[in-house]
Amino acid sequence: MQATSITPDAPIRFSVLHRLLHLVVMFGFTGLAVTGLSLGLSSTAPARGFMWLIGGASHAAWLHRCCAVVTYGCVVIHAFWFLYYKFGLAGAWTGPDSIVPSLKDLKDFKHHLAYFFGLEKTPPRFDKFSYMEKIEYWALFIGMNTMGITGLVLWYPECFTRYLPGFFVNLAQVLHFYEALLAIVVKFFIHIGMVHFRPEIYPADTSIFTGRSHTE
């Protein structure tokens, strides 16, 4: 139960801005996932039941777009923060504290795999962000923008078809659906599972809410 051993003066891992963004995105993303899946799986009973509960497809569309604006707003705020951190605060682009992938991540990955198969006794010592966290971060960054752009095309098809061939709207719809499916499975199962339910951390890692790191 290491989670309870957090001391008030443990080093700060997430700043207030990051905690707030995470909390907002958490609710925004869930809202997006639930309303979106209910449309994507509209022929199934649970989806129809949920749609009935929230007042039909029009309400779901409104809710989905609200959540999208809020969630994407967080992405934009984060991007501004990232620029401020790198240029304003002169944060290093490389090195152990950076989120930018480096060669050490490849070595860590090889080491970690060896650890999985029992060829190494101990897991690698990760920098501030492990390679998994970096993959998740950049996948999410790319994914959020894909979802944002394709979502915008689907929101305003009249406007976009002035500049693009009509079937691009179909392509946007296809990409939007599969990217969403990937994000939902990865976030709800892999992210939550690996962040909270690993034996090292179980039953919970509260550092994203308290901001305090509990390691070392």
Next chain:
Amino acid sequence: MNRHILQSGFRKIYRLYFGIALAATALILIGICGKAGAAILPPSGTGSDWFIDMNRFALSAHAALKCDDCHGSMTEDGLKHTDEKRPDFLKQSATRAYDYARCRRCHELSFKRYLEGGHAKALREEKDPSKEKKQVTGEKIMAPTCGECHASHYERSGLSRVAVGQRMLGACASCHPANAASYRNNIHGRVGIDLGNPKAAFCTDCHGAHTVDSLKNPQTALLACKRCHPKAETEFTGIVIHASLESVPAADAPKKAEVIWIHRIRWIALAVLALSLAFFVAHSFLWLLREIHDKLRKH
């Protein structure tokens, strides 16, 4: 002290939140397996139709009519009803044999629109002996007359927009199954048929009531789009509603190419999805196993 209370409060909240989120996702995923039957009602006129179900007839739009109001005396053309000596006795479809000009007595305007439309045109071509060769391809689908789409004994009046739309899809699907399937996969079909939203477009909203336009001409199609999307311009009609290879006519090569591209992108997206998930799942599973093993060792 306060911070500790705050922490435990956070933990309770987020546990509740994760519980709800996981349960909702799981419910919807379970839904994929137990895919509930679609909300479509079957067209009400098929099946055994020698016998009239009087309960349903009494509720139908035609309940006030007597048999001979529509069927006449059944001794027309000098032939008696159920004449076993007739060569086509029991062999001809009753729906095809009926003279639908009789419907015109009450439904003049609808009948006229039907005569202007695509189905009537197809019927004229079918009856034209000079074009007979064109018709013999695969399953014998004949151009529909009134009775193919409307179950005249049981069709009810005064139904809601959604109920009419759902029945309509069932009727259209009996000859255009691929188009019905691709429509159901499209946003309009999902919102209208599955989720029962009256604002969605149903078949005749775009293709016209009884005029059945195929909407091959972009300008005609644009008029249909503009009913709900007033800001649409010509290229807006390039959005593929019936996005499956089966529902695009063979002659429409450019649209076919577009649908093929949609399929390709779908396969690529699916492959990316599958590969990413395989990586994440396998990586997490191995990691968990090793960590549980290590933890068990320590104790």
Next chain:
Amino acid sequence: MSAKGWMGTAIAGAVIILMGLAGLSLVSAETDALETGKPVCLDCHRQPNIHTNEGVATANAFCNGCHAKPECRRTVDGKAVSLQVPVSAAKENPHHYSACIQCHTDVARSPHKSQTGAQCRVCHSVHGEGTAHAPHLRVDCQACHFKSKFVELDPKNSNVKLAHIDLESKPISLADHTLTDVNDLKSCEKCHFSDNRIGAPAAVLPSKSALCILCHNSPLSMGHPIFGAAFFIFLVGVLATLRFWYLGSVHGEENSLHRKISLSSETIWNIIFSRQIFSLLKMAVLDIIFQRRILKESVGRWSMHSLIFTAILIRFLLSLFTAVIFYFHPNGDWAPALIDKNSPFTAFTNDLLGLFILLGILWAVVQRFIIKPVHVATEKQDNIALLIIGTLILLGFFLEGARILVTGIPAEMAGYSFIGYPLSKILSIFGLSWKSIYPYMWYAHGIVGALFVAYLPFGKMRHIFNTPLTYILEEVSGVRKEKRI
């Protein structure tokens, strides 16, 4: 009264009389229709309620209007085929009191032609594994239950159905509705002979046994005597083991077996209704289902053991689930899909789990005979267990391949058996008469299966019972965790 007034009265009276006459003539017209027997539309065309005896009689009278007459026939290839349904035969038929349109649901229409055939499953459910093996799900009901000897493969869905022609391609009548006595196994021989054209094995095979439920959906009967013998040996083994356990002392009691049993059952009772049951259940999930203690030893061993154990466990649970679903809801969507070995889910799951077991066995074999690490002590008993399970799975896969080959299921359906289908292709290279070999393969798989069950309480596989029991005893008697193996 003036003359004008009289005129008015006279006209009014005349009108009334005329109206009365008109009314009278109307009434007489209606009585005419009833008396002259001129049919009114709804005499025939009112839908009868076939859930009542009267409705059945009315409905059948409509059909018999033609189908009771000897001249009711059609002409196929210049030959007259009778469509007369013999009424005398129908009286001996269990369906005599059902309406024709109860089963022939889509014939009462013009054109008078059926798309779907007779619908047995409106009233009857599919047979379970005990009555007919799962491959019979692709056989039409009438093919077995009707007397006609001529069957064929339907090119549309490769189902077995009654043929409309005899062996010399002459059209035959199928109007006889008398049913065959299917309990007489002779009736099976219309398909199950060596030169049949419909892909049936050359011999009639017995049903599966309840013992097979460890891996397959099975009936609640013992089946062939081999399985009975296996079960008997299994019971003897279990009893001998119990007897062996009770040789020791129980709570200080050394001699009386009766006292030993009553003391130990008392203990079990007290544990079940104590708080300890919760820690026992937790232990059962973690140590027995999830195999925590093996994972503690090594990830590799856990993976190998889980491949075998978990796969068998899932197959067992799936079979139980199928049995329950079939019992409560045989006509739903799930029961036939779970029973049918060709349905995508069942075919894929069975092959995947079988593959897992085989991989686990192979891994164990490689460990024991090739890598030979120090900590793995190879005993004869272990090898026997590996041999039996390995043979069982291999025979199972070959049997599946042979089944797919013999029954000739098209690739788009059989493809979900991702091991069975390629195997069937490999088997087809050898131009053997697989129809005749299939029954021997079935018996071989069945005998090894019986051997597996019989061997359970004796050799290595005793650990399936012993190890969990040891865990439970440790948990109950509170052996300290450090001392655990």
